[in-house]
Amino acid sequence: MDQGLKLAGRIFKFIIKKSINMKTGEDKMKNDGKSGNTSRIVGSLVAGAAVGLAAGILLAPEKGKKTRAKLMDDAKDLTNKLKDKANDFKDKASNFKDQASDHIEEKANEIKDKANDLKDKASDGIDAVTANLKSS
Numbered sequence: 001m002d003q004g005l006k007l008a009g010r011i012f013k014f015i016i017k018k019s020i021n022m023k024t025g026e027d028k029m030k031n032d033g034k035s036g037n038t039s040r041i042v043g044s045l046v047a048g049a050a051v052g053l054a055a056g057i058l059l060a061p062e063k064g065k066k067t068r069a070k071l072m073d074d075a076k077d078l079t080n081k082l083k084d085k086a087n088d089f090k091d092k093a094s095n096f097k098d099q100a101s102d103h104i105e106e107k108a109n110e111i112k113d114k115a116n117d118l119k120d121k122a123s124d125g126i127d128a129v130t131a132n133l134k135s136s
Helices: 003-020 034-059 064-135
Strands: none
Touching: 034 064
């Protein structure tokens, strides 16, 4: 296998790996700015694809047809990996949403139960005061 294409592949894979595994200070903070990270990841993927493609074409000593075929195969592999990552992310987001919804429902029920208990205690207290006033 030619050295130019190997180098381009390594550069491309390095950039993709760094883009997918990117962690910033914003990732660690719990805020609604999650779309910024997505934009950075997509931007890094596009930049990585461009660098890999350019390096592959410029450094590949093989015939154009073979180089294009290899690049297309690599692009298909990358597309499949990105689809898998997107599906994994979608599944995790869905699971997180379900867990959050369950947690919120559970907490709402707890609050409702406590409110009913307080209402019952207040009603019992009012009944006791009323009975006490009637007996006086």
